[in-house]
Amino acid sequence: KTSFWTKICCYLTLVTLTGMRGLSNYCLSCCVNSLLQTFSATWEIAVYNINKGDARNVALHLKRVLEAMRGDLPQLAPHRDFLHCLDQNRFRRKINVQHDADEVFLSILNLIHQQMDNRVLAGEIQDLYKISVETHLQCLKCNSIQTETSYMLSFPLYVKEDDNSLEGCMNSFFEHQELKGINSCFCAHCGTKNSSRQGVKLLSLPRILCMNLKRFRNSRGSTHKLDCRVSFPETFDFSQSLQHVFSCRYTLYAVVVHSGYAMCGHYTAYVRHRENERWYYADDSYVQRNASLFSFFFFCCSRTAYMLMYRRDSEEWRPRPELSG
């Protein structure tokens, strides 16, 4: 029988050796576990000073779990309170059910934004991820154009049933689309629903660029997954591929991986260590150092990249000093 202290010592050794802390799986928490590893690698989130809030406050519990994951103090389940906090928000509505990592990610960010008393800080955290776009809708009957600006916190990129590249997926996102039939849009000028042409233009990109490779498709009441390969680069320049005026070079620092089928799968994560810049692989409590990111995807096709997180290069970043929770 292993004593409590032996367990703690083993745990401590594991953390020091790998430089990263694994998280045990509670009732299919692999999705939240993987997201926590990516939040932990998003060090911008952890520097904010948030110390107020109740048991339902997501920002406070995220801050605490990230501190515990980085700290040297032994804690057998640093994420238990965070999972409990999500349950308090009726967020993992059904326990023991697989959740969609991108939906959980967006819900965490939205709850942080809704619940924070400090609105400036809430805005600052959202700005880290905010992709601003302008949508043009041209009525094909009168040619008038309606323009609307909006934002997204992750880029929805639809994967095709074929070999894909990240650049190809992004170019399709910005391609003009004809909206006809049931998809026709209301034209204020004509006063009727008409066929329209829709185009999306990028206005600004955030520091942390999260891309969601949309692989799950619903048809006739069931969901299936597209396992096809999507090649993605470690560094990426928006100014080249999308002909935008601003130069934006990004470097990959985290990947959420989905393996298995749509309805019963498993989430794991790759993250790049901030200091030694090595890739780590986290599969719940198991952590592998010096993980080879690209060979992994090459040799096993049922393990697929699901979310990609890039960070903008060449800029000093620090939170505004007056901001605290």
Ligand SMILES: [Zn+2]
């Ligand atoms: Zn019109």
